[in-house]
Amino acid sequence: MNFDFSDEQKQMRDEARKYLAEQCPPKAVREVLDGKAPYDKALWKGLAEMGFLGVAIPEQFGGAGAGHLELCVIAEEMGRALAPVPFSSTVYLAAEAILIAGSDAQKQKWLPKIASGDAIGTLALFEGKGNPSPKAINVTASGGALNGVKKPVADGAIADFAVVAARTGSSGRESDISLFIVDLKAGGVEVKSLTNIDLTRGQAEITFKDAKAEPLGAAGEGWSVITQVLDRAAVLMAFEQVGGADRALEMGRDYALDRIAFGRPIGSFQAVKHMLADMYVSATLARSNCYYGAWALSTNAGELPEAAAAARISATQAFQHCAKNNIQVHGGMGFTWEFDCHMYYRRANAVALGLGSLSYWEDALIDRMRKKNAA
Amino acid sequence: MNFDDTPQEAAFRAEAKAWIAANAPKQYEEELRKASLGRVQLKGANILEVAKAWQKKKADAGWACLHWPKEYGGRGASPIERVIWQQEEGPFGRLSSMFIIGHGMCGPTMMAFAGEEQKRKYLPPLASGEKIWCQLFSEPAGGSDVAGLRTRAEKQGDEWVINGQKIWTSGAHYSDYGILLTRSDPNVAKHKGLTMFFLDMKSPGVEVRPIKQASGASDFNEVYFTDVRIPDSQRLGNVNDGWNVSLTTLMNERMSIGAGVSTGFPELFDFCNSLMLEDGPAIENRAVRSKLANWAVKASGLKYTSMRAISALSRGERPGPENSIGKLVAGSMIQDVASYALDLQGAAGALNGPEDAEVAGKFQAMLLRAPGTRVEGGTDEIMRNIIAERVLGLPGDIRVDKDVPFNKIPTKGRA
Ligand SMILES: Cc1cc2nc3c(=O)[nH]c(=O)nc-3n(C[C@H](O)[C@H](O)[C@H](O)COP(=O)(O)OP(=O)(O)OC[C@H]3O[C@@H](n4cnc5c(N)ncnc54)[C@H](O)[C@@H]3O)c2cc1C
Numbered sequence: 077m078n079f080d081f082s083d084e085q086k087q088m089r090d091e092a093r094k095y096l097a098e099q100c101p102p103k104a105v106r107e108v109l110d111g112k113a114p115y116d117k118a119l120w121k122g123l124a125e126m127g128f129l130g131v132a133i134p135e136q137f138g139g140a141g142a143g144h145l146e147l148c149v150i151a152e153e154m155g156r157a158l159a160p161v162p163f164s165s166t167v168y169l170a171a172e173a174i175l176i177a178g179s180d181a182q183k184q185k186w187l188p189k190i191a192s193g194d195a196i197g198t199l200a201l202f203e204g205k206g207n208p209s210p211k212a213i214n215v216t217a218s219g220g221a222l223n224g225v226k227k228p229v230a231d232g233a234i235a236d237f238a239v240v241a242a243r244t245g246s247s248g249r250e251s252d253i254s255l256f257i258v259d260l261k262a263g264g265v266e267v268k269s270l271t272n273i274d275l276t277r278g279q280a281e282i283t284f285k286d287a288k289a290e291p292l293g294a295a296g297e298g299w300s301v302i303t304q305v306l307d308r309a310a311v312l313m314a315f316e317q318v319g320g321a322d323r324a325l326e327m328g329r330d331y332a333l334d335r336i337a338f339g340r341p342i343g344s345f346q347a348v349k350h351m352l353a354d355m356y357v358s359a360t361l362a363r364s365n366c367y368y369g370a371w372a373l374s375t376n377a378g379e380l381p382e383a384a385a386a387a388r389i390s391a392t393q394a395f396q397h398c399a400k401n402n403i404q405v406h407g408g409m410g411f412t413w414e415f416d417c418h419m420y421y422r423r424a425n426a427v428a429l430g431l432g433s434l435s436y437w438e439d440a441l442i443d444r445m446r447k448k449n450a451a
Numbered sequence: 452m453n454f455d456d457t458p459q460e461a462a463f464r465a466e467a468k469a470w471i472a473a474n475a476p477k478q479y480e481e482e483l484r485k486a487s488l489g490r491v492q493l494k495g496a497n498i499l500e501v502a503k504a505w506q507k508k509k510a511d512a513g514w515a516c517l518h519w520p521k522e523y524g525g526r527g528a529s530p531i532e533r534v535i536w537q538q539e540e541g542p543f544g545r546l547s548s549m550f551i552i553g554h555g556m557c558g559p560t561m562m563a564f565a566g567e568e569q570k571r572k573y574l575p576p577l578a579s580g581e582k583i584w585c586q587l588f589s590e591p592a593g594g595s596d597v598a599g600l601r602t603r604a605e606k607q608g609d610e611w612v613i614n615g616q617k618i619w620t621s622g623a624h625y626s627d628y629g630i631l632l633t634r635s636d637p638n639v640a641k642h643k644g645l646t647m648f649f650l651d652m653k654s655p656g657v658e659v660r661p662i663k664q665a666s667g668a669s670d671f672n673e674v675y676f677t678d679v680r681i682p683d684s685q686r687l688g689n690v691n692d693g694w695n696v697s698l699t700t701l702m703n704e705r706m707s708i709g710a711g712v713s714t715g716f717p718e719l720f721d722f723c724n725s726l727m728l729e730d731g732p733a734i735e736n737r738a739v740r741s742k743l744a745n746w747a748v749k750a751s752g753l754k755y756t757s758m759r760a761i762s763a764l765s766r767g768e769r770p771g772p773e774n775s776i777g778k779l780v781a782g783s784m785i786q787d788v789a790s791y792a793l794d795l796q797g798a799a800g801a802l803n804g805p806e807d808a809e810v811a812g813k814f815q816a817m818l819l820r821a822p823g824t825r826v827e828g829g830t831d832e833i834m835r836n837i838i839a840e841r842v843l844g845l846p847g848d849i850r851v852d853k854d855v856p857f858n859k860i861p862t863k864g865r866a
Contacts, residue, residue: 077460079758081452325843340849344846348845349835350832352839353835353836353839354835357776357838361756364751365755367759386751386752390749390751390752393748435741438743439737441744442743442747
């Protein structure tokens with residue numbers, strides 16, 4: 077047994093951290109936060125050049141072919157730096173969907189473009205409020221044409237293509253749902269930007285009016301693919317969340333050592349110390365759950381569904397917990413636009429929702445544990 | 452990231468499995484499996500005798516205190532092998548509860564500070580369970596603030612004369628030996644005047660009085676010392692250096708308490724799977740599921756945190772203060788889990804007669820024992836201090852008594 081990343085993987089983490097510290101300082105994140113750009117284009121190109129976008133894409137499709145453990149390592153650093161790029165939608169959602177369900181031709185077409193940073197992709201799943209469910213899908217597909225409205229779609233306004241979940245049957249079952257790839261720059265597609273609590277990653281509404289759609293995977297298999305994609309993305313996103321949680325904890329710790337009140341560093345007050353200790357505890361538990369998820373993801377183990385749900389819940393809680401208490405440790409300063417605390421708070425609360433909210437994953441986890449126990 | 456056994460580990464596991472299958476006291480397996488936290492009892496058998504017999508059998512076959520060196524009664528096993536053994540030992544491991552303090556804390560302290568001859572004499576019978584040890588640190592005036600203790604040690608020739616009182620000493624009533632922290636110099640600051648010994652609990656002048664605990668059980672004791680004589684050869688570490696010696700003990704305590712802590716989660720999950728509520732099975736209730744999921748990820752988080760620690764150990768890294776996390780999380784979790792299991796039972800949750808209560812009163816026993824878990828081996832607050840100061844590097848608490856000679860420190864909060 078060795079329950080840790082390898083030395084090479086740790087080296088990769090150091091490299092990614094160093095790169096992002098230079099190329100993605102808070103100042104760069106703020107360009108997007110303040111609405112000066114929809115995402116950081118230079119960083120996106122740079123990440124492609126570093127090989128980070130295609131780290132888990134096989135070499136035959138233009139990727140680095142390293143694997144999912146390596147992608148977890150990168151994901152953590154992206155979360156830590158709050159990288160304002162469509163990494164999660166393109167790499168965890170669109171690329172994974174194509175890897176799982178795409179034909180050879182589709183992989184040849186899209187994956188090299190993803191790895192090189194030439195195509196931004198996303199998953200168009202939600203249609204208004206609610207959690208992932210086949211019942212909530214009303215966008216229809218027939219005769220190769222899509223009709224209906226998706227929202228919110230992460231990074232929808234900057235994406236070149238979307239993997240879209242649409243209804244192709246009326247049996248009332250999961251098998252009604254199929255997946256399609258839609259070129260968002262083509263006719264029949266209207267995209268509108270929506271404001272959201274995380275200003276560093278956009279959300280959009282996409283309306284399809286007889287938009288041309290290409291099937292992804294077999295008809296009626298869409299929901300099973302969605303479930304797999306969400307599980308895989310849950311692990312990867314959990315690493316982003318743990319990266320963010322760790323950084324928020326670090327910021328709180330550093331501030332607690334510097335700020336003086338009543339003649340002492342505030343970090344010497346037990347209420348503050350204990351708040352930081354609890355942040356450490358939640359971040360540590362989440363990290364450990366993530367490691368298990370990473371193992372399950374990289375080996376495609378039968379435990380993946382359960383491990384993914386556990387990583388997702390634990391990392392969501394940890395990031396929210398650390399982000400909110402980081403502001404508390406910072407006092408009034410923490411509540412200013414100028415300090416970076418709110419960027420973590422915004423991100424923590426936005427990523428808590430995008431793959432299905434906590435209640436969805438809680439339900440999923442217990443279902444999965446129950447099935448395992450019954451087996 | 453790899454959970455599979457190496458061929459060597461797999462061979463070790465197979466050997467352990469086979470030996471346990473052939474030798475474990477299987478007649479108690481079911482009872483042990485069902486036993487509640489901190490309350491292992493066997494019907495019609497003396498638990499102490501059963502536990503000692505199992506430990507002795509393990510020792511004779513080389514399965515006791517696996518990670519100790521061979522010459523002291525162990526087998527020089529790796530940390531991973533120790534974990535494999537624990538996994539395979541399963542419910543029979545619960546028989547070891549009265550050895551935990553000896554094996555987890557006293558043994559390592561002896562190993563670090565006793566003379567070679569003493570180690571060879573005292574450690575093997577400790578490993579084999581023939582002799583049980585206790586830890587005599589806490590006093591009415593010094594629990595969290597261990598260095599506030601007052602039990603005096605005065606040197607007379609080649610001997611030390613001990614007077615004073617200890618409290619909350621687990622297992623003192625059945626222990627053969629103990630490690631004892633005393634005040635040898637009250638004229639210097641409190642951490643500087645302590646000295647550590649080990650002693651025979653049957654020495655003249657030692658009196659053990661069991662204390663009835665809040666849970667109703669009597670696992671811990673008061674221990675009184677009246678002119679008890681300990682030879683200087685049983686001193687551990689230097690005179691007045693007892694604080695440093697005790698840090699070794701406490702560090703190991705956190706490791707050994709933190710490693711195998713119960714969270715109550717598997718028990719609660721099973722319970723919710725079988726419990727029927729007014730509107731159907733508990734496990735299908737939305738609110739119940741949400742609670743369960745929250746505890747599930749804490750329990751798995753702890754499990755994988757300890758796996759990370761073991762991986763670090765096997766690479767030769769030392770266990771650090773981050774191990775305080777185990778007891779901190781599990782302690783309050785088991786309390787919350789137990790109270791929730793009672794809540795699900797409604798008014799009947801208050802009953803704890805084995806016949807009347809669900810799952811033989813397991814959760815009621817858990818609830819009543821849990822407050823002790825949050826206090827023993829360092830309270831939640833002390834654990835948080837350790838994490839804040841030694842993991843995160845925050846300033847130490849302000850210690851107004853730090854440089855004051857011990858005999859000048861005030862003894863009451865409200866004057
Ligand atoms: C079941 C059980 C078994 C035990 N077994 C043993 C044993 O075998 N041997 C042994 O030597 N001892 C044993 N103990 C004693 C145990 O180690 C102490 O009870 C424990 O360390 C707490 O000390 P205290 O009881 O003096 O509480 P106090 O130190 O008086 O604490 C009271 C409250 O004050 C808080 N507090 C104290 N100091 C601080 C601080 N610096 N910062 C914040 N809060 C603080 C505590 O967290 C607690 O909430 C046992 C205790 C229990 C409950």
